[in-house]
Each structure stands twice: as C-alpha cells, then as structure tokens.
Amino acid sequence: MTTPEIIGSTRSTYTHAIRLVCEEKRIDYKLTECPLRAPELYAIHPFGKMPVLRHGDFELFESKAIAGYLDRSFPAPYLFPDDLRLAALTEQWISLVNTLMDHTLIRTYLFAYIAPNTADGGPDRATIDAIMPALQAQIEVLDKAVAPRGYLVGSDLTFADLNLLPILHRVRQAPEGASVLAAAPHLTRYYEQHAARPSFQRTLPPAGPPRRSQTS
Ligand SMILES: N[C@@H](CCC(=O)N[C@@H](CS)C(=O)NCC(=O)O)C(=O)O
CATH class of the missing domain: 1.20.1050.10 (Glutathione S-transferase Yfyf (Class Pi); Chain A, domain 2)
Structure with missing residues (x-):
C-alpha cells in the first residue's frame, strides 16, 4: 500500500497523536517536518493547521479525520471501537x-x-x-x-x-x-x-x- 505522508512537526501535539496512531498500527509512514502555517499545510488545510495527510492522490486535514481514515485503511489494532x-x-x-x-x-x-x-x-x-x-x-x-x-x-x-x-x-x-x-x-x-x-x-x-x- 502507498506510504501515508504526515505533514506537521515533531513538536506539535496534534501531529504527535497521528504519529502515535501510525506507530500503534505499525503503519510505514513518512513525517514531513514543517513550520506552523507553512505553505505545504495551506495546500491541504484551508487554515494552515497541522497535521495534514497525503496518501497517494488523497489529501485530508483535521487530526481526528486523519486518525479515523488511517485506522480503517490499515489492519488491526483498531483504535476506533465498532461497538x-x-x-x-x-x-x-x-x-x-x-x-x-x-x-x-x-x-x-x-x-x-x-x-x-x-x-x-x-x-x-x-x-x-x-x-x-x-x-x-x-x-x-x-x-x-x-x-x-x-x-x-x-x-x-x-x-x-x-x-x-x-x-x-x-x-x-x-x-x-x-x-x-x-x-x-x-x-x-x-x-x-x-x-x-x-x-x-x-x-x-x-x-x-x-x-x-x-x-x-
Ligand atoms: N483542529 C485541528 C487543530 C490542529 C492545530 O491546532 N494544530 C496546531 C499545532 S499543534 C497548529 O497548526 N497551530 C497553528 C495555528 O493554529 O495557526 C486538528 O485537529 O488537526
């Protein structure tokens, strides 16, 4: 499967949460480090917030949406319960x-x-x-x-x-x-x-x- 690219910063709490999803699910991901409100964030997030995701030709912003997408795109363990x-x-x-x-x-x-x-x-x-x-x-x-x-x-x-x-x-x-x-x-x-x-x-x-x- 295509490697997801997380664009954000190691210092950002919201980016950290998404990296934790990738690590827990053993997703092979790429972190692209960038400053707050960088142009590469605005290219995906209308207000330039981090993190954003690029996965093949699919782009996504907002950490909870990104977490849910990664959770369902990759195998267990699942981090959003079905119940x-x-x-x-x-x-x-x-x-x-x-x-x-x-x-x-x-x-x-x-x-x-x-x-x-x-x-x-x-x-x-x-x-x-x-x-x-x-x-x-x-x-x-x-x-x-x-x-x-x-x-x-x-x-x-x-x-x-x-x-x-x-x-x-x-x-x-x-x-x-x-x-x-x-x-x-x-x-x-x-x-x-x-x-x-x-x-x-x-x-x-x-x-x-x-x-x-x-x-x-
Ligand atoms: N609701 C957004 C919030 C993301 C967010 O606020 N990220 C911070 C860094 S941890 C940021 O980009 N701050 C810059 C700004 O607010 O302009 C999400 O869940 O992804």
Whole structure:
C-alpha cells in the first residue's frame, strides 16, 4: 500500500497523536517536518493547521479525520471501537479534549511559558494564574475518568487516549502542570503506563513549540 505522508512537526501535539496512531498500527509512514502555517499545510488545510495527510492522490486535514481514515485503511489494532456505545464515548473524549482541554492546557497554559506574549519573553504570569482553576478542574475530570480501568474508554487503547497523551506530556513540562498532575494519582499512573509504550518512546517530541513559518 502507498506510504501515508504526515505533514506537521515533531513538536506539535496534534501531529504527535497521528504519529502515535501510525506507530500503534505499525503503519510505514513518512513525517514531513514543517513550520506552523507553512505553505505545504495551506495546500491541504484551508487554515494552515497541522497535521495534514497525503496518501497517494488523497489529501485530508483535521487530526481526528486523519486518525479515523488511517485506522480503517490499515489492519488491526483498531483504535476506533465498532461497538456503538464505546464509539460514542471515544467521540465524546476526543471532542472534549480538542474543543476545551487543548485550549486550556496547551494554547493558554503551556503557551504562556513557551510562546509568551510578554515584553521580556518571560512566562506570562497573569495568564498562568488566571488559567489555574480551569487547569485544576480539567485534570480532576481526567483523573476520575481513567481511575476505573486505566483507559478513557472501556478496557482498551483508543484514539481518545492517543489524542490526550501528547497533551499530558506537554503539561508536565511546566511547573504548575507537573504538580497538579502529580497530585492526580490515577492520571499519573495512566500517563506513566502509556508513555512507556514503544509508540510513545519512539515519538517523544523535542522541547518547545513548532517553529513559525517565515513565509506565511
Ligand atoms: N483542529 C485541528 C487543530 C490542529 C492545530 O491546532 N494544530 C496546531 C499545532 S499543534 C497548529 O497548526 N497551530 C497553528 C495555528 O493554529 O495557526 C486538528 O485537529 O488537526
């Protein structure tokens, strides 16, 4: 089968989730590294977001769509359950993480450290302090969700987990995030267990945000 090309960055959480899909399913894929908002992203994604996929003559944008396409195009293990309720729960967690938690944990909290909008380039303390209650509340929700079985959905790994793990990895890199996570015992065990997976170890991101494109 044609090798899928993932266009994105090793530093991007959404790209990381798609690389985890490829690694878990043992898909032979090519990662084409590019800066944020690069022309090769705009060639596929109307708003230039990463990752995007090229598979033969087929192009696709939006990470969840890409994950679902790869899951059904390649053999087991399958990361989107067939069972109606498990499938709905998988959608539920992907949606909550992508529409709410990513904004709090990555775009607001982490970016206040790694891409701050401050005069001296130091951490944006006002933003960090303001987001802490939301960060705390969201980590508590996740801690409770993984407590029974160590997965977000049922008793097997799904894309809901692979979508969340890159975010947890990043949140732990900043001090308040690390201590809030350390105080969430189930989520800490969940992260440590899944971060030990070969797929995760093979795709560990370098520190820092993706570069910004010079040309867009
Ligand atoms: N909804 C998109 C979000 C992708 C996204 O926000 N990617 C980030 C990098 S992790 C990005 O491209 N940021 C640049 C921007 O927002 O302009 C998806 O699921 O693929």
